[in-house]
Amino acid sequence: MLGEGGIAIIPTAPERQRNRDSDFLFRHDSYFYYLTGFTEPGACLVLTQEGRSTLFCQPKDLEREIWDGYRLGPAAAPAALGVEAAHASSDLDTQLPRLLENRACVWYPFATHNGLAARVEGWLNAVRARVRYGALCPAVQNDLCTLLDEMRLVKDEHEQAIMRRASAISAGAHIRAMQRSARMLRAGEEVREYHLDAELLHEFRQQGSQYPAYSSIVAAGANACVLHYRADTAPVRDGELVLIDAGCELDGYASDITRTFPANGRFTGPQRALYDLVLASQEAAVAATRAGARFTDPHDATVAVLAQGMLDLGLLDRNKVGTAQDVIDQRAYFQFYMHRTGHWLGMDVHDCGSYVEPGEVGQVGQRKDPLSGELITNRPSRVLRPGMVLTVEPGLYVRPAAGVPEAFHHIGIRIEDDAIVTEAGCELITRGVPVQADEIEALMRA
Numbered sequence: 001m002l003g004e005g006g007i008a009i010i011p012t013a014p015e016r017q018r019n020r021d022s023d024f025l026f027r028h029d030s031y032f033y034y035l036t037g038f039t040e041p042g043a044c045l046v047l048t049q050e051g052r053s054t055l056f057c058q059p060k061d062l063e064r065e066i067w068d069g070y071r072l073g074p075a076a077a078p079a080a081l082g083v084e085a086a087h088a089s090s091d092l093d094t095q096l097p098r099l100l101e102n103r104a105c106v107w108y109p110f111a112t113h114n115g116l117a118a119r120v121e122g123w124l125n126a127v128r129a130r131v132r133y134g135a136l137c138p139a140v141q142n143d144l145c146t147l148l149d150e151m152r153l154v155k156d157e158h159e160q161a162i163m164r165r166a167s168a169i170s171a172g173a174h175i176r177a178m179q180r181s182a183r184m185l186r187a188g189e190e191v192r193e194y195h196l197d198a199e200l201l202h203e204f205r206q207q208g209s210q211y212p213a214y215s216s217i218v219a220a221g222a223n224a225c226v227l228h229y230r231a232d233t234a235p236v237r238d239g240e241l242v243l244i245d246a247g248c249e250l251d252g253y254a255s256d257i258t259r260t261f262p263a264n265g266r267f268t269g270p271q272r273a274l275y276d277l278v279l280a281s282q283e284a285a286v287a288a289t290r291a292g293a294r295f296t297d298p299h300d301a302t303v304a305v306l307a308q309g310m311l312d313l314g315l316l317d318r319n320k321v322g323t324a325q326d327v328i329d330q331r332a333y334f335q336f337y338m339h340r341t342g343h344w345l346g347m348d349v350h351d352c353g354s355y356v357e358p359g360e361v362g363q364v365g366q367r368k369d370p371l372s373g374e375l376i377t378n379r380p381s382r383v384l385r386p387g388m389v390l391t392v393e394p395g396l397y398v399r400p401a402a403g404v405p406e407a408f409h410h411i412g413i414r415i416e417d418d419a420i421v422t423e424a425g426c427e428l429i430t431r432g433v434p435v436q437a438d439e440i441e442a443l444m445r446a
């Protein structure tokens, strides 16, 4: 894929200071980890089109290892990681010009590593200084993300197995949080959002997950209508709903689950009505998720169900907005459902991979957005293939507004599962935690 004379440079993530002497917990770069399985900081991989691999990594250093921990070191790296050669990362600036000399084209990830482009320029400068002695300098630079994004988009059996396990751990964590909420309220104890967050973290670590794949959302009552709310200190009140959007990262792979449940274990009538609508829209989206379908098909299926439901429940007024088709055409559903129904999932929770079908990039359609009046350029949506992994996550968020029945005010609901695309449909890998309202109530009575 690198082409004749191609060479690729892939660094891991930098370490980041949190404050004074403390760093943020180190998380490797996903592209680098995809190619190496190596989690130490300060490393860089160089690959050539002929298949030669060179790793630069932290050198062995007894004093640093006493303070910061074990280092693999260049001597042990070839046997441990399957690279052909390894050097100390301090040799990068002397070795890279030699590796780049006489190559036709250099690939590296664009716009993902601060300062990398400038370092590549520096290495190419050093090669150019030797041109009058007969050296050739690469004449082309390409974005390596374009190749790696396509590779990462389709998960092989090994990756799928890790993602199933990550999903199972996250499902267990959601169950734990649901049961803690009902148990504490039954006992007359004060429940706060952080109590439920603590249950999530406990289960993630108890089962061997390294950390949450993203900041957990634990939103009680009206907080559920804030899409990027975090687990905070708000009280979880008897009679309100709780929305939890949380998933663990296991061995470099994310899971991503949302459940919405009654804090005390019993849905009220209005809560149940909205919940069942969101669930029906999710079932429609799941049915539309299969190899050969477009990425946007599940979203369109969701919106069709939600639009009809909004009219039936009186969230939208038929006399004002007309039929379900009008609700879709005029984007009137946007008042209560303002995000997309899914995203790619993998090493990153919002994983890499183009949402446009590569062979159809040039086919451009334009339409006028009914709400903003803006002209929107559309390219054909991605065709789903077996092994792609995506989330299916419809929701409804009802903020108080004129004409909106009061019984629905401040209710926010989202239901999110992770799906592996298969030939015939999809495999939901997050159903270790139930979604049916009756099953959630039964679970919370237990």
Ligand SMILES: [Mn+2]
Residues within 6 Å of the ligand: 256, 343, 391, 393, 416
């Ligand atoms: Mn998600």
